[in-house]
Amino acid sequence: MSDSPPDPIRSRRDFITLLGTTASASWLAAIWPRAIADAREAAHAASQGQASRYRALTNQQAEDFGAAADRIIPRDDAPGARDVGVVFFADHLVGDFAPARKPAFDKALVALNEAARTRVPNASSFAALTTMQQDDTLRSIEATDAFDLLRTITIAGYFSHPSHHGNRNEAGWKAIGFQDRMSWTPPFGYYDQPDVMARLIPWRRA
Amino acid sequence: MRRDVRQAPSVRYAPTDNVDFAIVGAGAAGGVMARELARSGFRVVVLEQGPYLHEADFKHDELRVSEGHQLTNIPSLQPQTFRKTAADKAERRDYLIYGRMVGGGSVHFTANYWRLHEEDFIERTRYGSVPGAALEDWPIRYADLEPYYSMAEWELGVSGIAGANPFDPPRSRPYPLPPLPIKPSGVLMEIGARKLGWHAAPAPLAIISKSYRGRSGCQHCGFCESFGCEWKAKSSTLATMIPEAERTGRCEIRPNSYVRRIQTDSRGRVTGVVYFDAQKREIMQRAKAVVLCANGAETPRLLLMSASNQFPNGLANSSGAVGKYLMFNGGAFAGGLFEHEVNGYKSVQVSRYVQDHYRLDPKHGIVGGGGIDVRFDWYPISFAMEALPTDGPRWGAEFKRMVREYFTRTAYALAHTTQLPQEASTITLDPELKDAWGLPAIRTTFTEHPNDMKLYQFFLERNLELLNAAGATRTWAFSLDAPWQVHLLGTCRMGNDPTASVVDKFHRAHDVPNLFIVDGSSFVTCGTGQPTMTIQALAFRAAEAIAGLAKRGEIPKRG
Numbered sequence: 001m002s003d004s005p006p007d008p009i010r011s012r013r014d015f016i017t018l019l020g021t022t023a024s025a026s027w028l029a030a031i032w033p034r035a036i037a038d039a040r041e042a043a044h045a046a047s048q049g050q051a052s053r054y055r056a057l058t059n060q061q062a063e064d065f066g067a068a069a070d071r072i073i074p075r076d077d078a079p080g081a082r083d084v085g086v087v088f089f090a091d092h093l094v095g096d097f098a099p100a101r102k103p104a105f106d107k108a109l110v111a112l113n114e115a116a117r118t119r120v121p122n123a124s125s126f127a128a129l130t131t132m133q134q135d136d137t138l139r140s141i142e143a144t145d146a147f148d149l150l151r152t153i154t155i156a157g158y159f160s161h162p163s164h165h166g167n168r169n170e171a172g173w174k175a176i177g178f179q180d181r182m183s184w185t186p187p188f189g190y191y192d193q194p195d196v197m198a199r200l201i202p203w204r205r206a
Numbered sequence: 207m208r209r210d211v212r213q214a215p216s217v218r219y220a221p222t223d224n225v226d227f228a229i230v231g232a233g234a235a236g237g238v239m240a241r242e243l244a245r246s247g248f249r250v251v252v253l254e255q256g257p258y259l260h261e262a263d264f265k266h267d268e269l270r271v272s273e274g275h276q277l278t279n280i281p282s283l284q285p286q287t288f289r290k291t292a293a294d295k296a297e298r299r300d301y302l303i304y305g306r307m308v309g310g311g312s313v314h315f316t317a318n319y320w321r322l323h324e325e326d327f328i329e330r331t332r333y334g335s336v337p338g339a340a341l342e343d344w345p346i347r348y349a350d351l352e353p354y355y356s357m358a359e360w361e362l363g364v365s366g367i368a369g370a371n372p373f374d375p376p377r378s379r380p381y382p383l384p385p386l387p388i389k390p391s392g393v394l395m396e397i398g399a400r401k402l403g404w405h406a407a408p409a410p411l412a413i414i415s416k417s418y419r420g421r422s423g424c425q426h427c428g429f430c431e432s433f434g435c436e437w438k439a440k441s442s443t444l445a446t447m448i449p450e451a452e453r454t455g456r457c458e459i460r461p462n463s464y465v466r467r468i469q470t471d472s473r474g475r476v477t478g479v480v481y482f483d484a485q486k487r488e489i490m491q492r493a494k495a496v497v498l499c500a501n502g503a504e505t506p507r508l509l510l511m512s513a514s515n516q517f518p519n520g521l522a523n524s525s526g527a528v529g530k531y532l533m534f535n536g537g538a539f540a541g542g543l544f545e546h547e548v549n550g551y552k553s554v555q556v557s558r559y560v561q562d563h564y565r566l567d568p569k570h571g572i573v574g575g576g577g578i579d580v581r582f583d584w585y586p587i588s589f590a591m592e593a594l595p596t597d598g599p600r601w602g603a604e605f606k607r608m609v610r611e612y613f614t615r616t617a618y619a620l621a622h623t624t625q626l627p628q629e630a631s632t633i634t635l636d637p638e639l640k641d642a643w644g645l646p647a648i649r650t651t652f653t654e655h656p657n658d659m660k661l662y663q664f665f666l667e668r669n670l671e672l673l674n675a676a677g678a679t680r681t682w683a684f685s686l687d688a689p690w691q692v693h694l695l696g697t698c699r700m701g702n703d704p705t706a707s708v709v710d711k712f713h714r715a716h717d718v719p720n721l722f723i724v725d726g727s728s729f730v731t732c733g734t735g736q737p738t739m740t741i742q743a744l745a746f747r748a749a750e751a752i753a754g755l756a757k758r759g760e761i762p763k764r765g
Contacts, residue, residue, distance in 0.1 A: 073601075160586075161267040163267065176586060176590075178613060183427055184426040186553075188426070191391075
């Protein structure tokens with residue numbers, strides 16, 4: 001997965017409205033994954049002509065934040081932060097959802113670059129450092145509000161509802177075993193399976 | 207986006223209509239008052255500072271309820287200040303969290319629904335004078351409130367099993383609904399409690415386990431704490447009392463109405479309330495009587511903002527007790543990692559609790575006690591932010607590995623404890639900071655009594671003991687310093703002595719015969735655990751009493 005612009009479709013409900021009222025549920029279910037992919041392609045193509053892909057972030061801020069986010073939640077056998085769109089999440093957060101956070105976000109990136117230059121005097125930006133230098137830099141500001149904000153936005157972008165442009169394809173949720181559903185039925189896990197309960201808590205009445 | 211069609215309000219009153227009751231706050235207490243008074247035949251307007259949301263507005267969107275403050279007070283509009291003692295300068299800090307919408311905190315609460323016990327009402331008698339604490343008995347006893355506890359369980363819809371908790375106080379009726387299914391964390395608690403000789407019981411919850419009075423039962427989606435229930439299975443006043451109040455045709459719920467002042471006449475009687483509407487226009491709603499249900503912080507704040515020549519220290523405050531004796535319930539929190547899948551994110555947060563330490567043995571030298579539940583009230587963002595062992599990595603490959611390993615395999619023990627009332631713990635008006643309407647901000651002054659800290663430490667040890675006995679492969683403690691507080695209690699305490707309390711035992715202000723105060727502020731002591739059920743039982747009892755007074759012509763009107 002690479003950086004691509006956020007889906008123009010903000011939620012399944014909006015999408016259903018877009019399609020109009022004649023779509024039957026089963027038809028919608030059948031074409032759903034395809035329709036999303038098409039919409040993504042369209043949005044991506046539309047973005048190529050634009051100067052910036054971001055609403056609130058400069059390209060340099062996007063680079064630096066993305067680099068930091070990828071050290072905070074790096075890729076393992078599950079996607080890393082940038083893979084799931086946390087840069088677009090951050091853009092949405094400080095540009096739209098919580099604009100009051102923008103000054104602190106800008107300040108945090110300034111602090112990040114200052115810390116980078118303290119460690120690597122001729123560095124052009126945090127994003128330009130090696131990953132080892134980036135880790136050293138982040139460690140040096142670990143106890144600051146600036147780091148806390150970058151960490152918070154990274155985590156929120158990785159795990160928030162996908163309608164906020166991060167957690168793309170629910171990849172953050174899949175990585176931890178969370179599923180967003182409207183209903184579950186018991187047993188919910190290992191310990192409440194009837195045979196396991198009969199063994200572990202034979203005295204149970206309710 | 208498509209929204210469901212709102213029912214038109216059943217009745218609308220003009221500000222000039224002299225309604226029987228203006229209720230301030232449509233939350234846990236206000237919703238009950240509205241329904242009970244409207245059903246008794248009175249004309250009621252409920253002024254709620256927050257919006258009127260419905261199930262279609264509730265989504266599994268963690269960012270919207272946390273960063274977006276969809277269901278709670280909004281710090282950017284309503285900033286607060288905090289200080290530890292009156293000698294300190296208060297700093298800008300959003301210390302209190304409370305429901306700000308029709309339904310109030312009953313919409314987003316975990317729905318733990320515990321009765322207080324008999325001894326909670328008589329702690330002064332039991333412990334005598336405790337240095338530094340303003341311990342008093344309540345002017346009512348458990349037996350006075352018991353019928354209303356049962357009423358709350360049946361009228362709202364509560365699931366549980368009578369007699370399963372051997373420490374339960376006496377009850378006149380069983381629960382109307384069977385308990386929710388046991389969760390993996392509940393099984394773990396049963397194991398741990400049994401080993402320790404404690405008694406785990408199905409947790410009573412204000413969430414319906416099956417269909418009840420036109421609502422369908424819980425579907426176990428897992429989004430209770432901090433969220434509104436899309437299924438209407440949580441028995442909030444939004445899902446229960448409020449629509450029933452509106453259906454009487456005598457109750458108007460007026461959202462986005464932020465009350466700034468209770469108006470009084472030359473004889474010191476209430477004539478109505480002044481509020482800002484959604485466009486920040488100031489409007490005076492006339493009323494023959496006012497019922498304040500605005501919560502333990504907003505209620506004293508409003509009384510203090512209603513000072514006049516006649517009431518220079520704030521309305522109903524001749525005792526000086528308005529805003530004092532603030533309590534929250536204390537607590538302690540610990541986590542445990544288990545071998546197999548716990549999947550705490552599914553279904554209600556709590557399925558088992560213990561009350562073996564509800565009243566500590568005097569040998570410990572600690573006043574009060576607590577109850578413990580085993581829960582999982584994290585969601586993906588908050589879990590990654592805060593749920594891991596506090597000495598572990600906070601970012602990087604190992605951090606990510608742990609989040610992935612722990613999310614489905616952890617359970618947490620939360621103790622809910624006594625906090626002692628202290629005169630110096632207060633809600634006051636900040637002398638400098640204003641909110642977005644130009645009104646004085648809430649200033650909280652609070653330090654725990656030394657007994658509180660001993661209690662937290664005691665319960666932190668019990669939490670760890672329980673998780674270990676349940677078979678945790680690793681356990682960890684969380685800090686005992688609360689970053690923020692819920693359960694706003696005690697700030698307009700009830701009592702028989704008008705020089706030492708704000709309301710009488712039927713919630714009438716001692717100083718103002720047509721002003722009533724019914725919410726967490728009425729608590730004399732905070733009790734041992736969960737307050738919402740007691741707030742609502744008090745409201746049912748108060749509504750019956752107030753309706754009786756009104757029908758007998760015993761609520762004096764303006765002069």
